[in-house]
Amino acid sequence: MDNRCKFWLPKKKRFCANVPLSPSLFCGNHTPRSNSQWIPCPIDPSHSVLEENFEGHLRRCPLLKQVESLTHEPFYQKGINAGQEEDQQEIEAVGSERVEDSALPDEPKSGEFNYILSEMKRTVYSMSLRDFYKLVEKIESVHKSICKDICESYKVPEACGMWINREVDRKLPFQEKHVMQQVSILGNMEEVGVIKSSVAKERADCDDGNGFPVRDDCDYDNGVPAVVEFGAGRGYLTQMLADCYGIKRVFLVERKSYKLKADRSLRQKERLILQRLRIDIEDLNLNAVGTLRGGPYIAIGKHLCGPATDLTLRCCLGEQSNQSNGGGSVNPNLRGLAIATCCHHLCQWKHYINKKYILDLGITKEEFHVIIWFTSWAVDADHGTDLPDVTDCGFHLESIEKKQCDGDNGVEDVVRNMKSVERAALGFMCKQIIDMGRLMWMKEHGLEAQFVKYVPSTVSPENHLLIAKSTKLS
DSSP states (O other): OTTSOOOEETTTTEEOOSOOOTTSSSOTTTOOOOGGGEEEOSSOTTSEEEGGGHHHHHHHOTTHHHHHHHTTSTTBOTTTTSOOTTOHHHHHHHOHHHHHHOOOOOOOOTTOHHHHHHHHHHHHHTSOHHHHHHHHHHHHHHHHHHOSOOEEOOOOOGGGHHHHTTOSOTTSOOOHHHHHHHHHHHHHHHHHTSSOSOOOGGGGGSBOSSSOBOSTTSOGGGSOOEEEEETOTTOHHHHHHHHHHOOOEEEEEOSSOOSSOSHHHHHTSTTOEEEEEOSOGGGBOGGGOTTTTTSOEEEEEEEEETTHHHHHHHHHHSGGGGGGGTSOSSOTTEEEEEEEEEOGGGOOTTTOSOHHHHHHTTOOHHHHHHHHHHHGGGGTSOTTSOOOOGGGOHHHHHHHHHGGGGSSOOHHHHHHHSOHHHHHHHHHHHHHHHHHHHHHHHHHTTEEEEEEEOSOTTTOSOOEEEEEEEGGGO
16 A cells, blocks of 8 residues: 555545655656646647657657548548638628628637637626627527427337337447437438338348449338448447448448447448548548448438537538539438537537528627527526426516616626526527528528427437438438
């Protein structure tokens, strides 16, 4: 015991088991050092290195080889789906003079989310009470005008019975709340006709070994095309698709590495072809993925955080995805799309897919950033019980506005004194406004799209789903 590091680990309720570095009482991991000695790794900012080891670390960072390998892949194209700070649609919407005279701060680089939130918080607290209430009224007015048709669509398809009844491999992780979400996502896809629960038995005998049909009477309309899961994580949404709907080709897009992935279980399925693409969606040129090129596919994503939803839409439907179609309005290979959105407080103006729509609603770029901060309030409340329907939350906002008569209190005091349900109601309205812009963009690009609540808020407060299908399936 005396030969152990003296750093106490609260979660494990014991001291660190490593050997201390002489003459220190602590091991190398826990030797006290000032923060100024640590520098974020430029290759992978998720970890930091000591200043004296910085040069050597750059040559042997574990991620270095992967990054160098990725840059040589044909589907890697830096920032292809990132969007632009001031794109052509925005310039047309606000006029060149307004863009040139804008005094708004430059957009922070991707990943600097803490900076964004702190700046937006500072912006809100520096507002006058009058401007704050005007913005709240504008949000309420916009929400009432565009978010009237969001319906509940809780689905439990018969095809997912094996998961619902826990008749799957016991080695696969089973958490009821995640299974309910995945089941409803697939049920909504089946409801709109993106996938079918029955797959013709003869389909397995009439492909070319790569999952593509070789006969005219054996096409993807009789079954399920390839599936591309964005932000796949461990890949268990695709696992359920494979178990219940007989998919044959799988592409998992995820920039991080995970343990306990579904890959092993998926690879054991007969005739199923799996390819995991470890790449940021921002840099993925889906047209250049050789094994997918020219084949029909479905795009899915469960809880695509913040701008990842916009990056995915641009990856599937942006200009670069339509180059093979002569610049047409819709990618002919995309058969359908289902994205459960979340973490809207991480969204950024540069990446947002439908800036013109937001500006046409009378919401400025600076106000959009404030709305992003408001969205974090949606998940502040206790979701052990259902929140009131935000489409009928005028009484909450009226109670907020009454605080204007309380005296000389500033915006910070008003925000601090708001009830959690008031904050949640305003946050959900902001989330839905952001997602409605995405919905309209999908419709403009030739998809039959819907925006629904796919599970109760007691299962997950992040319970909204963008679901769409190609008009070719109509």
